[in-house]
Every structure is written in C-alpha cells, then in structure tokens.
Amino acid sequence: MATAISGMEQLAIGIDIGGTGTKFGIVDREGNVLFSSEMSTRGYKEINDFIIDLHKNLQPLIDNIGGIGRIKGIGVGAPNGNFYTGTIEYAPNLPWKGVIPLAKIIQDEFKLPVVLTNDANAAALGEMKYGAAKDMKDFIMITLGTGVGSGIVANGSLIYGHDGFAGELGHVIVIPDGRYHEGTGKKGSLESYASATGVRLTTIEFLENSETPSLLRAVPRDQLDSKKVYDAAMAGDQLAKEIFEFTGKILGLALANFVMFSSPSAIVLFGGLTKAGDLILKPTRESMEANLIQVFQNKVKILVSHLKEADAAILGASALAWDIQ
C-alpha cells in the first residue's frame, strides 16, 4: 500500500460508476475536485477490461498530482454496491451480472485501499461532508433520477442495515396496488411515481385520461420527459402543473413516512426532478406536512442539493476514502 509523502496534503480518488458512464476524479480534504474525467461504462462486457481502462484513464490525473504516493485511498459509488462485502450484487443497470467483488478488483489493480457503497449512500456522504447536510447528524438523501435512490444518516453515520442493503426507499410502497414497476414486479412504489420514468408514465396517463388541452399533446410520446413537462408548466400549461402536483403529493406522503421513521433534521433532494423547483417542491412540502403527526410538523427542512452535478458523484465517492483506517 502507498503511504503519504510527508509535507504534502493527502488526496482521495472518487469513482462513481453509473449504468451509462463512469465519473472519476481526485479530491482534496476541503472537497475541491482537482482533476476529473469520465468514460463509458456500457461498452464493457468484462469487468476486468473495464478496470484496466479505468486505471489507464486515471493515470494522467494521478501523474498530475505528483504520483500515487499522495493518494490515501479510493472511494467507489455504484448501484447495488455493498459496503460490508465490497461487492456489487445483481445490479440491473450494469453490464456485469451476478455478484462482482468490485472493491477487491480495484484494490488489486491500483494497490490502494478501496471502499465501496451504493451510489445514493455515496451521495449522502458527499452532502454531509461538503453540501447541504454539512454538520448534520440526522438526514435523508433522496436522489430523484431515472430511479429513486436514498441514503440515510442517523446519529452521524450511514445506516447500512444488517446486510449492507438499507436505504432502498425508492421501493417503499406508497400506493398499495398502485402503478406496476417493470423492474421489480411490485405495485405502487415511490420509484414508480417520483422518478423520471414515473413522471413520464404519469404524463401519458394524464393525457389519455383527460380531454384538457395541453402543450404536451403536441410532443411525440417517446420524447415526453420531466423537462418537457417543466417547460409546459412554465408556459402556463394546466395539465403540466397537475402532473407535478400529483407527483409532489405522492413524494410528500413518502417523505412524511420517512420522517416518522428516523426524524431527520432535513431531507436533501438531488437529481433531475428537482430542476422543476417549486412546481414540485411546493406540493411535496404541503403533502409532507399534511401527513405528519403534530410532533414532527414544521421542523423538517426539504433542501435541494447545491453541489455541482458533475462534481457531486465524485465528491460523494471520495468522501468514503477519508475514513479508511
């Protein structure tokens, strides 16, 4: 293992592996991303080929900061990443199937200590160290992207659960016997409504089940997304506004339930849907408050992550590395 060169500040590598692309960078203790880059994930059928190319792509960045001796360790965020085992397990959106000993493969390739967790947990750590949840001991991070991910911090630590899989709040059932989720086969989960995919399905339902005139009727079905709904709502489209109200109502109900579980001081939202601003946040807040019992009302902040989207994933992953013993 590498040791620090005395007199020079130690740095960490953060790697965020997504279904489409992988982002990586070198970060200092203050949360500055000194160098970063990205590469495709999708093209690699073999995990070993991917890791070899990842090393090749990271090497120039490592050379920039004076060599591997300055790196304390590598933090990795990946879908279905397990902190306890260092494996990714049955990740539906990654090209490598089954159980992959990802931390060990990266450790063997880079000769550096590696810590892995799932992408939403990494995002939560990033917010706690550098972002909206700075210095909070109790908060919940919800990522509203293609899917809905979450990381839960209580008593100042991430909750991993007995097996490392805690915090799958996207799969919590909010509407019993509600909308079918293709990926899980379950009905009425938060993810089936409050994700980009969910908003798309809501839009199609609303268009089909009403006669209300809407700018969205002119958009080809396969191009309907939350950005188009946002644009329509900003142009005064009533149906588009109702889509965000419907989504916020369900998201707010789910958030109320999460609050009654762990009583966080804040919920931090991140991801595409938050770009709709108050169109989604206002109904979400109202629905959360309406479903909370009195002792929790008007206490819990709903915050939107203010980390740069390009940096957030790398920062979050790198945050894992600082705690390596």
Add this chain to the structure above:
Amino acid sequence: MATAISGMEQLAIGIDIGGTGTKFGIVDREGNVLFSSEMSTRGYKEINDFIIDLHKNLQPLIDNIGGIGRIKGIGVGAPNGNFYTGTIEYAPNLPWKGVIPLAKIIQDEFKLPVVLTNDANAAALGEMKYGAAKDMKDFIMITLGTGVGSGIVANGSLIYGHDGFAGELGHVIVIPDGRYHEGTGKKGSLESYASATGVRLTTIEFLENSETPSLLRAVPRDQLDSKKVYDAAMAGDQLAKEIFEFTGKILGLALANFVMFSSPSAIVLFGGLTKAGDLILKPTRESMEANLIQVFQNKVKILVSHLKEADAAILGASALAWDIQ
C-alpha cells in the same frame, strides 16, 4: 449521587409509566427482576404527587436490596418520553399536560441519575439486552397494543433522530385516504388498523358490510375486542379469520416498507395482538415478503417477544440505566 457499595453487585431501577398503571422494579445486570410492584397512574392530577407516591412505593423494594447505595440509576419508559430532553411532551394518554421535565423531577426526588425514553424504545432496549433481539445490531421493535409503538435499532444503537422523536411507526400512512384516526386526525395510519382499537373497528366494519354468519354477531358491540375475534377464529369462524388476514396484510405491507428503510435482521413484535399467533403472523409474513424487493426476501425474521409481559416493561426501562456514565 449514590455510589456503589464495593463488593456488592450494582442494580438498576426500571419504571414503566403507562396511561392506566405504572410498573416498577429492581433489576440486576442479568435481567432478573428481583422485586417489582405497580401503582395507578390515572388518579394523579399533579405530577409531583405521583412522584412522591412512586417513591413511597419503591422504598420497601429499595430497602429489600440493602439500600439506595446499590442502585446505579433509574431508567424510565413513558409515552412521548424524550431521551435528549428528559421531558414527556404532550402525551395524550397521560394525566399531565404540556411539557413535563420528568427525568429532573425523579432525579430530584430520588437523588439518583435518571434516563428517560419512550415506552417502545425502552421495550426495544429490553429485547436487545435480554430478549428476542439479544446480540442483534439491527432490528425493529413493534408494540401492538391499544396503539402501535416502535423502537428502531441500527448499528447497535437506538435511533432517536435529531429531536429525540424518531420511531413513530404507528403513525406511518399505509393506506392513503384510509381509516380516520381519532387521536391524530390523519387517515390510513398503521395504528388505525394494526392496534387493538384498529382490530375492533375492522370487526365492526366487517360485520356491517357483510351478511356472512359469524359468532361475533352475538357479541355486544362494546365487548368486541381482539380476544373475542381470536376465540371466534379458533372456533372456526370465517369472518374472524378474515379480520386477522386483513390486519396481517396491512401490517405486513408496513413491515416491508420498514425493512426497505433500515434492513434489520429481525422485527420483534410485542403486545396483545401477537397472542393470535399464526392467525395474524402468517398473513403478516406473507404480505411482508410479497412487498419486499428481491434483495430483502427470505432474510428478515418476524419474532414474537418471549419476555414475560409483566417483566418486559420494567426490564426495558432498567436497561437504560446501565449506560449512565
């Protein structure tokens, strides 16, 4: 403050304050309740009168074990008890209104260190130290009584949340726009279905909304309770069985959602409803598994507390005292 008499084992006092009665006892580190007794809570309009009588009632027990010098401290479980502030706040079922500095009042009276938490958290601690959750680091305790309470343990510690009020799982909304809860004004909470009160309301609904013959039709309305439903079900009554299936389906859905939050190794159930055994446990298990995504399936045990009901509350409260510094 008292200090231990050297050479004699230290003991703890556990006090469980309920809406009707208060149980108290002296417990050793192995979880043996050496002496215990109880008194009414309901008669006391003034908290100070209650504490003075509590002291009078505890004194003979303290004398039995050789005096107050052997007592390390006092642990108290009470509805709406707050670990951080030592206060009970707006407890609807207690005679004392507003915010009561309970820990301080008891401490001043007994001249011993006092730790307070809510009754369900105390029950969880009791299970972790002496009961079904012994040596578990991640589990959820659910008390199914007149109401539904909960205590959540993650990473080996109770989750208190930022304000001490975490773990109000009875108030989580399971059926949006479902059954109205008199106490909270909310609709569709777990407590409105899976408590003794909830089962009573379900029974009345089932009797009113069907023509099915049932032994329960002969029971006067004001005597309908889960015990009567249990007896009818054991005698082969179809409607009574359906009442437990309905209740278990909702409870299991809620448990699945809790599992996807903190991924516990077990859920420990306690209280009157568990006496129905497999009539309630079987549909609960089935519904939980049906609502879990694959990564959680067939992993989480549903256990019934095996602590003696008379001792469990005292044990749980006393467990708090061992951690006093």
